[in-house]
Every structure is written in C-alpha cells, then in structure tokens.
Amino acid sequence: MSTHTLSVLVENSPGVLARVAGLFSRRAYNIDSLAVGPTENPDISRMTIVINVESHSLEQVIRQLDKLVNVIHIAELKLDESVQAELLLVKISATSKNRFDVDAVLETYSASIVDEGADYMTIEATGDAAKISDLLNALERFGIRELAQSGLVAIERGSGSLADRTLSTQSIPTADSGQADYQN
Amino acid sequence: MSKKMSGASSLVQSLESAGVDVMFGLPGGAILPAYDPIFDSKIRHILVRHEQGAGHAATGYAQVTGRVGVCIATSGPGATNLVTPLADAAMDSVPLVAITGQVPSVAIGTDAFQEADIRGITMPFTKHNYLITDPKDIPRAIAEAFYIAGSGRPGPVLVDIAKDALQKETDFVYPKELSLPGYHPQLEPENQFIKDAAALIAQSSKPVFYVGGGVIKSNASKELMQLAELVGAPVVTTLMALGSFPDSHPQHLGMPGMHGTVAAVTSLQKADLLITLGARFDDRVTGKLSTFAVNAKVIHADIDPAEIGKNRFADVPIVGDLKRTIAALIPAVKAEFAKNKADLTPWIASMNKLRATYPLGYELPKDGSLSPQYVIERISALTGPEGIYVAGVGQHQMWASQFVKYENPRTWLNSGGLGTMGYAVPAAMGAKVGAPDATVWAIDGDGCFQMTNQELVTCALNNIPIKVAIINNESLGMVRQWQTLFYEGRYSNTSLDSKRVPDFVKLAEAMGCVGLSCERPEDVDAIIKQANAINDQPVVVDFRVFRDAMVWPMVAAGTSNDDIMIARELAPDWDSQEL
Numbered sequence: 065m066s067t068h069t070l071s072v073l074v075e076n077s078p079g080v081l082a083r084v085a086g087l088f089s090r091r092a093y094n095i096d097s098l099a100v101g102p103t104e105n106p107d108i109s110r111m112t113i114v115i116n117v118e119s120h121s122l123e124q125v126i127r128q129l130d131k132l133v134n135v136i137h138i139a140e141l142k143l144d145e146s147v148q149a150e151l152l153l154v155k156i157s158a159t160s161k162n163r164f165d166v167d168a169v170l171e172t173y174s175a176s177i178v179d180e181g182a183d184y185m186t187i188e189a190t191g192d193a194a195k196i197s198d199l200l201n202a203l204e205r206f207g208i209r210e211l212a213q214s215g216l217v218a219i220e221r222g223s224g225s226l227a228d229r230t231l232s233t234q235s236i237p238t239a240d241s242g243q244a245d246y247q248n
Numbered sequence: 249m250s251k252k253m254s255g256a257s258s259l260v261q262s263l264e265s266a267g268v269d270v271m272f273g274l275p276g277g278a279i280l281p282a283y284d285p286i287f288d289s290k291i292r293h294i295l296v297r298h299e300q301g302a303g304h305a306a307t308g309y310a311q312v313t314g315r316v317g318v319c320i321a322t323s324g325p326g327a328t329n330l331v332t333p334l335a336d337a338a339m340d341s342v343p344l345v346a347i348t349g350q351v352p353s354v355a356i357g358t359d360a361f362q363e364a365d366i367r368g369i370t371m372p373f374t375k376h377n378y379l380i381t382d383p384k385d386i387p388r389a390i391a392e393a394f395y396i397a398g399s400g401r402p403g404p405v406l407v408d409i410a411k412d413a414l415q416k417e418t419d420f421v422y423p424k425e426l427s428l429p430g431y432h433p434q435l436e437p438e439n440q441f442i443k444d445a446a447a448l449i450a451q452s453s454k455p456v457f458y459v460g461g462g463v464i465k466s467n468a469s470k471e472l473m474q475l476a477e478l479v480g481a482p483v484v485t486t487l488m489a490l491g492s493f494p495d496s497h498p499q500h501l502g503m504p505g506m507h508g509t510v511a512a513v514t515s516l517q518k519a520d521l522l523i524t525l526g527a528r529f530d531d532r533v534t535g536k537l538s539t540f541a542v543n544a545k546v547i548h549a550d551i552d553p554a555e556i557g558k559n560r561f562a563d564v565p566i567v568g569d570l571k572r573t574i575a576a577l578i579p580a581v582k583a584e585f586a587k588n589k590a591d592l593t594p595w596i597a598s599m600n601k602l603r604a605t606y607p608l609g610y611e612l613p614k615d616g617s618l619s620p621q622y623v624i625e626r627i628s629a630l631t632g633p634e635g636i637y638v639a640g641v642g643q644h645q646m647w648a649s650q651f652v653k654y655e656n657p658r659t660w661l662n663s664g665g666l667g668t669m670g671y672a673v674p675a676a677m678g679a680k681v682g683a684p685d686a687t688v689w690a691i692d693g694d695g696c697f698q699m700t701n702q703e704l705v706t707c708a709l710n711n712i713p714i715k716v717a718i719i720n721n722e723s724l725g726m727v728r729q730w731q732t733l734f735y736e737g738r739y740s741n742t743s744l745d746s747k748r749v750p751d752f753v754k755l756a757e758a759m760g761c762v763g764l765s766c767e768r769p770e771d772v773d774a775i776i777k778q779a780n781a782i783n784d785q786p787v788v789v790d791f792r793v794f795r796d797a798m799v800w801p802m803v804a805a806g807t808s809n810d811d812i813m814i815a816r817e818l819a820p821d822w823d824s825q826e827l
Contacts, residue, residue, distance in 0.1 A: 074430075075429065075430060078379070079368075083371055086371050123557060124554065124557065124558060127553045128554050130553070130554070132376075132430070133375070133376040133396060133430050133431045134376075134430055135430050136429045136430040137430075235425040235426060235427045236426040236427070236428065237424065237425050238265075238395070238422065238423055238425060
C-alpha cells in the first residue's frame with residue numbers, strides 16, 4: 065500500500081462531492097482524507113484527496129475518477145513537487161503549572177493559542193502530516209481533551225496552475241448531438 | 249430566438265430538438281405536467297404497464313437502432329422502477345436517457361408523497377445524472393444528456409425534474425453548443441500504439457481476436473471483417489458481441505467464457521496474443537483471472553480508458569473509437585506484413601481441429617420429450633439471420649447464444665452484464681419498435697417471462713407484434729443446474745410448476761396475443777412457422793421442454809478456463825490435441 069495525494073478540479077455543481085465519495089466507496093478504494101474548497105474560479109472547486117492504494121491501481125482510481133462528467137482534471141501531487149498542509153485544532157488541559165512547558169512546545173511547532181480558559185487551551189497549528197503528528201505527540205502529556213483536524217490540502221510548487229493548463233473552452237455543437245451518430 | 253412556454257413544453261420541445269421519435273413511459277403526479285404537451289407532440293409515446301418495461305424497451309430500441317433510447321416516469325416508485333433497467337444499461341453500455349418527475353422543489357428533502365432521491369440512487373450506475381429545479385436549465389440538461397448518453401462509451405443518463413420546474417413559465421432556447429469541461433471522449437487512437445499493435449500482430453504465431461460488444465456499439469463490423477481476414481487469426485465473439493462477426497465465417501471459433509465453445513475458450517488460453525477489441529475481460533470470460541491466457545501478450549482497444557488495465561495488464565493500450573482504431577490498424581498491419589509475418593498455419597490447424605472435435609451439441613432427452621436446444625435451433629433455422637433474437641437470463645439465454653446462428657450485428661439482445669431476469673419481453677418490444685420490419689423473437693424462460701410479461705398488453709394494444717418462445721422447463725433452470733452440479737441436487741426453491749400454473753396459452757390470450765403450446769418434437773417446425781406467419785398480433789408459444797437439460801460446455805464459477813467441462817464430469821481429451 066502507498067499513499068498518494070490527488071488534486072482534483074471539479075465543477076462546482078450540486079452532488080459532486082457525493083459522486084466522488086460514492087465512486088471511492090463502490091470501487092472499494094481506501095480514502096485517507098478528502099478536503100473540498102473553492103478555487104480562484106467560482107465555477108470550480110478543488111478536492112484534495114489522499115488515497116491509499118496498491119501502486120498498480122492508482123491509474124485505475126484516476127481513470128475512474130476522470131469518467132465522472134463533473135471532474136475536470138486530476139493531478140497527482142508528489143511530496144517534493146508540492147506544498148502540503150493540514151489544519152489542527154486541539155484542546156488540551158492547561159493549568160498555571162504547565163503553561164511554560166506548553167509555550168515551549170508551541171514555539172517549536174509555530175502553533176498558536178486561539179482560545180483559552182483557566183484549565184484549558186485550544187491550539188491551532190498547520191503543517192504536513194508529520195509535523196501535526198509530532199505536535200500531537202508532544203502535547204499528549206498535557207492531556208488532549210478534544211481535537212479536530214482538516215484533511216490535507218496541497219498545491220503545486222512553482223508559478224504554474226492546474227487550471228491554466230487544463231481548462232479547455234472547447235464547445236460541442238448540438239447540431240451533432242441529438243440522435244446523431246457521434247462516433248463516426 | 250426564445251419562446252415563452254411552460255417548463256413542460258420546454259422539455260418536450262427539447263426532446264423533439266434532440267431528435268427523439270419514440271419514448272416509453274407511464275405518467276404519475278410529478279411528471280403529469282409533461283404529459284400535457286406530450287399529448288400534442290409528434291413524438292410517439294408508448295404507454296407501458298410497468299416502468300421497468302419502459303426502461304428495458306428503451307434499451308431494446310437503442311440496441312437495434314444505435315440511437316439513444318428514451319423512457320419517462322414519475323417520481324418515487326415510478327423512478328425507482330427504472331433503477332433495474334438503468335443499472336442494466338450501464339453494465340451493457342446502452343445509450344439511454346431517462347426522464348423522471350420529482351416532487352416540487354420546496355418539498356424536496358421533506359419525505360413528501362412519492363418522493364425518492366432518484367439522482368442519489370442512480371449515481372452509481374448512470375453515466376451522469378441531473379436534478380433540475382429551474383425551468384431555464386431544462387433544454388441544456390436534455391441536450392447534454394443526449395450527448396453524454398450517445399458519445400464515447402455509451403450509457404444511461406437520468407434527468408430528474410421537479411414538478412414546479414415543469415409548471416413554471418420559461419424562455420425556451422435549445423442550446424446551439426454545449427460546454428462540458430470534464431467530458432472529452434477520446435475518439436482518435438494514438439498512432440504510436442497502432443504501430444506497436446501492428447508490430448505485435450506481425451510477430452505473433454498464435455493470435456486471437458477477442459471481440460466484445462464495443463464493435464457493435466461503434467458499428468465496426470465491416471472494419472473487423474477486413475482486419476480479421478487480413479491477419480487470418482481465429483475470432484471469438486463474446487456474449488455481447490454475437491453477430492459482430494458472422495458465425496458462419498471459417499475463422500470464427502464461437503463464444504468464449506463460462507458457456508463458450510471449447511475452441512473459443514482454449515484459443516484464448518493458448519494464444520500468444522489477444523487482439524482485444526471493445527471487450528472488458530469480464531469474469532465470465534476469463535474464469536479464474538490468474539490462470540487466464542497466461543502466455544498471451546495483450547492489445548487492448550477500448551473507448552473507455554478505465555477498462556484498460558482494470559482486470560488484465562495491456563501490453564499495448566489503445567484508447568479510441570473502435571471503428572477508427574480498426575481502420576487505422578489495417579494499413580499499419582499491412583505495412584508490418586510487408587516486412588514480416590509469422591506463420592499461423594499450425595495454430596489455425598490446431599484450433600480448427602478443436603472446433604471440429606468439440607462442436608456445440610446436445611443430447612436429445614431419452615424420454616422423447618422436447619429438447620430446449622432443439623426448439624431454439626429450429627427458431628433460428630426457420631426465422632433466419634435477419635431476425636432479431638432477444639433473451640432473458642439463464643439457461644435459455646445461453647442456449648440462444650449457442651444455437652441461434654448470428655450473421656449480423658444488432659440482431660442479438662440480452663442482459664449480459666447485470667443478468668436481468670425479465671429483460672426479454674420489454675426489450676423485444678423496444679426492438680420491434682426500432683426495427684418494425686424485422687421478425688423479433690423473445691426467447692424467454694418460464695421464470696423470466698413471469699417477471700415482465702405484462703408488456704405483452706402494451707404490445708397487443710400498440711401494434712407491436714413480437715413473438716415469444718417460452719422455454720418452459722418449469723424451473724429456474726440455471727439455478728437448478730447449479731444445484732444439480734454444486735448442491736447435490738437439493739432443489740431449494742427452483743421449481744416453478746409452470747407447466748401447471750399459469751396456463752401460458754390462456755394468459756397470452758387474455759393479454760390480446762395468440763397463445764400456442766408445443767410439447768412434441770414433431771410439432772416444433774409447424775408451430776414456429778405458424779407463429780412466424782402471424783404479423784398482426786403478438787404470439788406466445790409455450791414450449792414445454794425437458795426439465796433436466798443442462799448448458800454445456802461449462803467453466804464452473806471461480807475455476808480456470810483450463811478446467812472447461814464438455815458434459816458432467818467430462819473434460820475434453822487434451823492428450824489427443826496438439827496445442
């Protein structure tokens with residue numbers, strides 16, 4: 065099994081998340097995380113999907129995804145060619161006794177406090193999976209009360225964009241559609 | 249130019265603009281607004297007795313004409329009754345557009361009367377689907393639906409329309425062009441892969457054409473004939489491809505797969521090259537995948553990139569329309585043959601010997617009763633290769649695939665992928681509507697027939713004179729065969745008693761058909777001729793056949809094609825064959 069990050073541009077239409085999630089479920093593909101959000105183009109959303117596959121079926125996953133009419137483009141983002149991050153919000157037990165220790169951890173991981181009270185602290189951190197996991201390990205000794213984590217989002221390194229390269233404005237004349245023979 | 253009209257009129261005008269000439273359907277509350285303009289439309293609407301019938305009829309129509317079939321139903325149960333035919337069409341790549349009414353948009357999500365999330369339900373087995381709540385979206389959705397259903401790898405598309413979107417006034421403008429940024433079927437094959445394929449073909453000394461339903465979908469039979477005769481290799485046609493290459497052709501070895509011929513199955517097993525054209529390495533063809541054609545390289549040509557490498561690695565993948573692919577292969581192969589061509593003589597001789605040694609056949613029942621295979625063989629002989637044959641699912645389907653002689657594409661319809669019992673009668677109805685001058689025989693089982701025979705009423709009332717041969721072995725025959733072979737003859741719930749109840753002759757007559765019955769071999773020809781002579785009414789013949797006939801050859805599910813049996817506990821005599 066190996067993990068791959070796919071960046072998927074989809075039409076921003078109702079039901080598109082269900083289509084993608086349903087495809088993964090019915091073809092028995094393992095999904096680690098899925099994050100959806102808007103892009104620079106209001107008609108297009110980006111899904112970042114982390115999947116766990118045998119290497120031979122990554123192609124299959126991509127080809128099956130590509131069959132969905134609302135899926136515009138799929139790119140695999142390799143670790144060294146992309147910037148990847150997830151968001152962590154974690155609530156820990158914190159008292160006046162251990163605050164100094166917590167601050168030291170937060171500084172190491174560039175994490176910040178976004179909410180706090182007499183006996184708790186909510187910490188926000190972003191980073192790749194390894195950093196988030198290390199931070200959680202470091203915080204464990206203070207007592208983790210609750211945590212929420214986003215899926216991974218990723219973007220290609222460099223100045224180019226997926227949309228620039230892939231969005232075609234090619235249109236199909238309907239004179240050829242209807243009951244015409246499309247294939248010959 | 250836009251015109252003011254209701255969403256319902258906009259729907260019907262869109263269907264007319266899309267070139268629809270016939271649709272099969274049944275009205276209900278949510279779709280009712282659409283039925284008012286349908287009343288005035290030039291589109292022929294055939295009122296079915298069950299929505300499942302509408303779906304399979306649209307499939308039958310699409311399969312014989314190559315056009316997009318259309319069915320229409322109301323929300324909730326009307327829509328869910330379309331689920332089986334939509335799944336069936338998805339598995340067999342049939343171009344369908346299904347229109348369903350939906351509850352009014354304000355009621356969606358409230359568990360309203362006759363509400364069902366048909367878009368959600370059908371997502372897994374439609375090529376695409378729509379839920380329309382704004383009437384201005386109707387023309388574009390219809391235009392896109394027809395384009396998506398009929399282009400690339402064909403498939404079903406569902407358009408669900410909320411009742412208020414049908415009722416509201418809108419401007420009707422049929423789009424002049426469509427923009428589908430995520431949908432670009434690749435039609436033109438890549439030249440490099442054509443060259444690679446041609447080189448492999450020239451080097452191969454044991455090639456086989458493994459031909460699937462894609463050849464029929466892309467109307468590539470003529471090109472296939474040219475390429476096959478150029479190469480000279482044996483040809484096998486899958487269940488979905490029967491008729492794409494003539495059964496009578498000397499290179500044709502028959503059908504591969506679970507009930508294929510010994511020669512066809514063995515040719516794939518022993519080949520050094522599979523020239524795969526529009527086939528998908530289905531488990532019913534490959535048997536145990538790890539033992540399938542282990543020495544063969546694979547050329548895999550298909551319009552759906554996701555089929556390439558799905559079940560079997562392709563040494564040469566070719567994505568494109570098959571008609572264009574095969575047309576491109578012909579000159580490329582000629583160019584390679586000018587340089588070198590392996591000698592196929594020993595390979596062809598050994599396959600021809602296998603075909604001669606193990607032809608399809610059957611034993612006549614010892615008690616003198618009617619043989620089901622004989623009945624089907626005679627229907628074929630007396631109707632001829634211009635007839636259209638439509639089967640249900642089970643033993644009769646396999647016998648119809650084996651004992652009808654197919655010479656032409658689009659003359660054999662069956663539910664190959666989903667294996668839908670009850671397919672035959674409604675699909676035959678649709679086939680007859682699409683090809684009114686052809687003799688259309690539904691070859692059905694007594695089990696299948698009892699699932700969907702009510703569409704014979706539709707046939708009788710709408711002048712759709714199909715013929716139905718019920719191969720009545722009073723059982724769920726294929727399941728019973730498996731019980732015989734794998735469950736020690738414990739016939740749990742496979743006996744239908746359909747020689748006692750129902751009386752198929754009376755049932756046929758009650759539905760406005762001619763009802764005939766036959767149980768003696770000597771009467772078979774006369775009764776088939778009588779049925780073939782009737783052209784103003786549907787005909788049903790109850791062929792009361794021997795109960796224990798079995799389908800052979802057989803590769804048991806999950807076993808290797810190498811373990812093909814030609815009869816119970818009888819394998820081919822491999823030692824006498826030089827392979």
